[in-house]
Each structure stands twice: as structure tokens, then as C-alpha cells.
Amino acid sequence: MIRPLYPRHVLFAAFALALPFASPITTQAAPAARQQTQVPGFYRMAVGELEVTALYDGYVDLGTNLLKGASAEDIQSLLARMFIESGKGMQTAVNAYLVNTGKRLVLVDTGSSKCFGPTLGGILGNLKAAGYQPEQVDSVLLTHLHPDHACGLLDAEGKQAFANATVFVAQDEAGFWLNPEAAAKAPADSKAFFEMAQKAVAPYQAAGKLKTYSTGDALVEGVSAAPSPGHTPGHTGYLFSSGGQELLVWGDVVHSHATQFAHPDIAIEFDVDNAKAIASRKQVFAAAAKDKLWVAGAHLPFPGFGHVRSEGEGKGYAWVPAEFGPIRSDR
Structure with missing residues (x-):
């Protein structure tokens, strides 16, 4: 028998010491491509039995x-x-809110569709990404008739985006924006707003699917109108109630969360009546803080769910956004 010149354990040790100095055989992976798209724009929460x-x-x-x-x-x-x-x-978000009551599918505001630039117009795509189809919506509640809330009533072809829906808008709001005399008297830089509002509701009006209402009129079960005029003449929020919880979808009470919570007296150029808009904002803030309402805002940072906290007498308010989490009805 021929014995090795070195004991086996010595050879293994020498081989192990040599490994770090050996040239590894590797394949260089291509750099990962950057992803330029955001997640779909929808977020769910429960308010009582409402989704x-x-x-x-x-x-x-x-x-x-x-x-x-x-x-x-x-x-x-x-x-x-x-x-x-x-x-x-x-950077100001534009949000809408879809409420499944278990019996009805209610959409509050519709976004801007094609009325503004390429950074807007995502409501229909995000509604579908959220698991619904436009034809399932049976009620559309408009907070007001500005184009970033009403133009989404139409699809890209200018047809009804929500073929089976009845559209609700406050009488004071319709009486202003859909009034030919008011449109004729409007300043030149405001005439386009009248034209877009009238065009957005026209097919629903022709089909008998545009319903105007006054304060106190019945709307959808479990929903009541909460007028907050000033931003527009008939600007209205909607209060949803279920299981002892309440959510106020307040439309354009706030455009700039960074300034208007701390100083509710700050108005914005788009307000039709600054003084009324400020008074409505203060009233809504006070009620939301006192009653600990959930609120949802069209121009709050997406998803726009949260609470309003009072900072003390004369010290303004603060926005308390909802935490990301599972859909829970016990909060």
C-alpha cells in the first residue's frame, strides 16, 4: 500500500487555506431596473358596517x-x-370616496377626468383596481360642481361614466353653475368652470338621472347632507352613519392642510365667497373635533382619512391622519 506523502488532514487544511485566493467563477447580474409606477390609488377602511x-x-x-x-x-x-x-x-391631491353600504354603492365626487392635465384623471382606473366596475355605482353625491369633482361624470369619450347612477347635487349649487344667466355674468376667467359643469351633468340631466335637493331632503339611506357654503354657493359635505360611527366626506373645506388647519382664516382664490368659506371651515372643524368624527377630504394628502384635533382656544386645529392598517370596524 502506498501512503500519501502528507496526512489527509494536512491536505484538507492546505486546500481550505487556498480557497480565499482562488478566482471565483461568477456571473455578473444586470442592475435592477428602476420602477417608475406607483401602487394603485385606492385605500379602504371600515366605518361601522360601511366599507x-x-x-x-x-x-x-x-x-x-x-x-x-x-x-x-x-x-x-x-x-x-x-x-x-x-x-x-x-402638491395637492384630488380624492373621491366610494362607499359600499351593503345595499348601495355610493360615490362621493368623481375626479377631473380629462378636464385638467395628465397628473389627474385616475378615478375610473383606480375604482376598477379596487375591485369594482363603474356600472355598479348607483348613486353619485357631488360636494360641488367644480371640474375636479364633477368632470369625472364623463368617460374619455364624453359619455356617462356611471351608466346606472343617479347624480345628486344641492339645489343652491345647481342653481348657480347650471344657470345660463349666472354663466353669462361670470368673469371671463370663470366662464370655463360654468361650461365644464354644464357639460359634465348634461347626459345625466337628459336621462332624468340628475336630482337636485334642498337641506333636509332624503338622499341615500344612512347619509345626510351637511351644507358648508362659501367655497361654492351650494358646497355640501356628506355625513355617513353606521354602527355608532360617523364619517364626514367634506369636499373642499381644506385645500392646504399645511396652513388652513393651523389658521382657518386662510382662504384660497377659488372660493366664490371667502367670508362664508372661512365661517364654514371653522364650523366644520369645531364639530369634527368635538364629535371625534372620521373625516375624508378631497384635497387632503391621500387617502385623506383622519380626525381633526383642536389645539386649544384660539390656537387653531391639527390634522391627525389615519394609520395604515387592516380593515377594522371596531375603531
Whole structure:
């Protein structure tokens, strides 16, 4: 028998020591491509027995010069506290809300469709991503008739986006935007708003599916109108109640969360009546804080669910956004 020149354990040790110095045989992986798309824009929460889905239409950058009621320096200071850089404008979300009551499928506001630029118009796509189809919506409640809330009544071809829905709008709102005399007297830079509102509701009106209502009129079961005029003449929120919980979908009570919670006296250029809009905002804030309502806002950071907290007498309010989490009805 021929014995090895070195004991076996010595050879193994020598081989192991040599491994780190050996040239590894590897294949260089290609760099991972960057992903340029965001997740679908929907988020769900429960309010009692209601399933409420926030739908993201997109965003628009609003100039800080549109805010009124405080000095430019004070406004910029409030924006800086929220890390909004000077000169870059305010990235402002446009949201709508889909409520499944178990019997009805109710959509509050419809987004902007094709009325504004490419950063908006995502409601229909996000509604489908959320597991629903437009034809399943049976009621559309409009907070007001501005184009970023009403233009989504139409699809890309200008037809009814919600073929089986009845559209509800406050009488004071319809009486203003759908009034030919008011449109004729409007300033030149506002005429397009009248035209877009009238075009958006026209097919529903022709089909007998546009319903106007006055305060106190019955709407959808479990929903009551909460008028908050000023931003527009008939601007209205909707209060949903179920299982001892309440959600106020408040439309355009707030456009700039960074400034208007802390200083409700700050108005925005789009308000038809600044004084009324400010009074409505203060009233809504006080009620939401006192009653600990869930609220949902069309221009709050998506998904726009949360609470309003009072900071004390004369110290304004704060926005408390909802935490991401599972759909729970016990909160």
C-alpha cells in the first residue's frame, strides 16, 4: 500500500487555506431596473358596517400665491413647518370616496377626468383596481360642481361614466353653475368652470338621472347632507352613519392642510365667497373635533382619512391622519 506523502488532514487544511485566493467563477447580474409606477390609488377602511374606499384621481401643484388671509411670510413659515419648499408650490391631491353600504354603492365626487392635465384623471382606473366596475355605482353625491369633482361624470369619450347612477347635487349649487344667466355674468376667467359643469351633468340631466335637493331632503339611506357654503354657493359635505360611527366626506373645506388647519382664516382664490368659506371651515372643524368624527377630504394628502384635533382656544386645529392598517370596524 502506498501512503500519501502528507496526512489527509494536512491536505484538507492546505486546500481550505487556498480557497480565499482562488478566482471565483461568477456571473455578473444586470442592475435592477428602476420602477417608475406607483401602487394603485385606492385605500379602504371600515366605518361601522360601511366599507369606504378612497380613490386617488391624481395631483395638481397649486401656487402658494393662491392662499389669502395671511402675509406671504406667515404662509411660507407654515408651509416650511411641513417641509414644503419655497417656490415649488403645494402638491395637492384630488380624492373621491366610494362607499359600499351593503345595499348601495355610493360615490362621493368623481375626479377631473380629462378636464385638467395628465397628473389627474385616475378615478375610473383606480375604482376598477379596487375591485369594482363603474356600472355598479348607483348613486353619485357631488360636494360641488367644480371640474375636479364633477368632470369625472364623463368617460374619455364624453359619455356617462356611471351608466346606472343617479347624480345628486344641492339645489343652491345647481342653481348657480347650471344657470345660463349666472354663466353669462361670470368673469371671463370663470366662464370655463360654468361650461365644464354644464357639460359634465348634461347626459345625466337628459336621462332624468340628475336630482337636485334642498337641506333636509332624503338622499341615500344612512347619509345626510351637511351644507358648508362659501367655497361654492351650494358646497355640501356628506355625513355617513353606521354602527355608532360617523364619517364626514367634506369636499373642499381644506385645500392646504399645511396652513388652513393651523389658521382657518386662510382662504384660497377659488372660493366664490371667502367670508362664508372661512365661517364654514371653522364650523366644520369645531364639530369634527368635538364629535371625534372620521373625516375624508378631497384635497387632503391621500387617502385623506383622519380626525381633526383642536389645539386649544384660539390656537387653531391639527390634522391627525389615519394609520395604515387592516380593515377594522371596531375603531
